[in-house]
Amino acid sequence: MLKHPIFKIISDLVEKKGLECYVIGGFVRDVLLKRPTKDIDILIIGSGIELAKNVAKRIGNVKVNVFKNFGTAMLHYKDMEVEFVGARKESYRKNSRKPVVEDGTLADDQNRRDFTINSMAYSLNKPTFGDLVDPFNGIKDLKDKIIRTPLDPNRTYSDDPLRMMRAIRFATELNFKIENESLQAIAENKNRISIVSAERIIDELNKVILAHKPSVGFRLLEQTGLLEIIFPEFQKLKGVDVKEDKAHKDNFFHTIKVLDNVAGRSDNLWLRWAALLHDIGKPTTKRYEPETGWTFHGHDYIGSKMVKGIFRRLKLPMGNNMKYVEKLVKLHLRPIVLSQDEVTDSAVRRLLFEAGNDIDDLMLMCEADITSKNDAKVKQYLTNFKLVRKKLKEIEEKDAIRNFQPPVSGKIIMNTFGLGPCQEVGVIKNAIKEAILEGEIHNNYDEAYNFMLKKARELGLRKSDEN
Numbered sequence: 001m002l003k004h005p006i007f008k009i010i011s012d013l014v015e016k017k018g019l020e021c022y023v024i025g026g027f028v029r030d031v032l033l034k035r036p037t038k039d040i041d042i043l044i045i046g047s048g049i050e051l052a053k054n055v056a057k058r059i060g061n062v063k064v065n066v067f068k069n070f071g072t073a074m075l076h077y078k079d080m081e082v083e084f085v086g087a088r089k090e091s092y093r094k095n096s097r098k099p100v101v102e103d104g105t106l107a108d109d110q111n112r113r114d115f116t117i118n119s120m121a122y123s124l125n126k127p128t129f130g131d132l133v134d135p136f137n138g139i140k141d142l143k144d145k146i147i148r149t150p151l152d153p154n155r156t157y158s159d160d161p162l163r164m165m166r167a168i169r170f171a172t173e174l175n176f177k178i179e180n181e182s183l184q185a186i187a188e189n190k191n192r193i194s195i196v197s198a199e200r201i202i203d204e205l206n207k208v209i210l211a212h213k214p215s216v217g218f219r220l221l222e223q224t225g226l227l228e229i230i231f232p233e234f235q236k237l238k239g240v241d242v243k244e245d246k247a248h249k250d251n252f253f254h255t256i257k258v259l260d261n262v263a264g265r266s267d268n269l270w271l272r273w274a275a276l277l278h279d280i281g282k283p284t285t286k287r288y289e290p291e292t293g294w295t296f297h298g299h300d301y302i303g304s305k306m307v308k309g310i311f312r313r314l315k316l317p318m319g320n321n322m323k324y325v326e327k328l329v330k331l332h333l334r335p336i337v338l339s340q341d342e343v344t345d346s347a348v349r350r351l352l353f354e355a356g357n358d359i360d361d362l363m364l365m366c367e368a369d370i371t372s373k374n375d376a377k378v379k380q381y382l383t384n385f386k387l388v389r390k391k392l393k394e395i396e397e398k399d400a401i402r403n404f405q406p407p408v409s410g411k412i413i414m415n416t417f418g419l420g421p422c423q424e425v426g427v428i429k430n431a432i433k434e435a436i437l438e439g440e441i442h443n444n445y446d447e448a449y450n451f452m453l454k455k456a457r458e459l460g461l462r463k464s465d466e467n
Ligand code: CTP
Pocket: 024, 025, 026, 027, 039, 041, 112, 113, 114, 115, 118, 119, 160, 162, 163, 166
């Protein structure tokens, strides 16, 4: 288990200095689970910073990053990030995640950790090298796939409420069960999440979203009441209204199914976010119409308008990734509409124009959006989407709309008619684009140039060499 050369180096060093030392936490867990690891946490009964400096000297003066405030130090060695920390005893204040820290023993340090599976340590001391120190039987929880806190869960979660998110994240990533008392304690302590920064919360939420089956985490977030606090717009998707015997589907369960479907086909975090938000406009747009039943008219548009505010509050990046999610939410009904109507070339061209290079992701999400239990319906939808994909391919090969660049530039228009920048230039450019999308002309220079001349004549413009 301790094959990496760093362990022998450390072991020799602490032997010489008469110190006590362990490898602890995530590394031990992941090695036992046979998961790949990049981080090693070294625990020393004494100063982590000093040990790191000594190790660095020994392996050829590599750079040590010292975090004085935390009493920790880190160095890189043979593609591993090795962190050194002195064993600690911690007590927490009510309104802060920052503990009051004192030096402690190995047992003190294991007590203050989040889960039994994260509290196991391997000895690096010569006489006991490689022995597992596991006071809370973490190894059994690892085998039984259980997330459990070493101490009373109320205390562990209240001490550091980020651990509530971590519990749910590990349960999702590892496909483990959160033990019952722990689950209850999360529900009881949920309001303590308010002392955790949005950045920390989103880090964990993104790990849930990137898991193999993210719905597991969202069910737990909902069940414990955390979802309502950290992501209230999403909570509002839950529930079913019934009127005159007509019910709509539960959009929470529908959405997490769509998310799982996307997760099965793509690792793209932002495509997964788009799946998560595709119906976010439904609660706001929900209406009951006696003839048709429940409707959500405009939820695509309203939903896309909600994306920016949600990203800002959750501290997600506000650049191109956000715009990509907005676009996919806005367009998510278009392939369905296309597949239900007659698939006209111009409708396909317009979709290609608006989706651009994200068309394949949009199609993937729309296929994932089919969660009906009616097999015949599913088959019908999938056949229709196949037709849409075929049409998209044909039209793209013919008209190259995906990366649409106006075949006649504004500059050419200005030069031809001796114009400066003015409204007419925009009108002509737009008319050329519309003519291409409608299929009146092909997407090439010659046809666009002739169309420009015709349009200009209508506007009463003359070529500058005719003046
Ligand atoms: N830890 C804790 N409470 C936290 C965060 C971490 O008790 N809120 C402890 C756990 O023992 C954990 C170790 O610190 O194993 C290292 O934490 P970290 O590197 O954040 O997580 P890992 O468990 O290594 O897992 P991952 O890398 O997947 O986040």
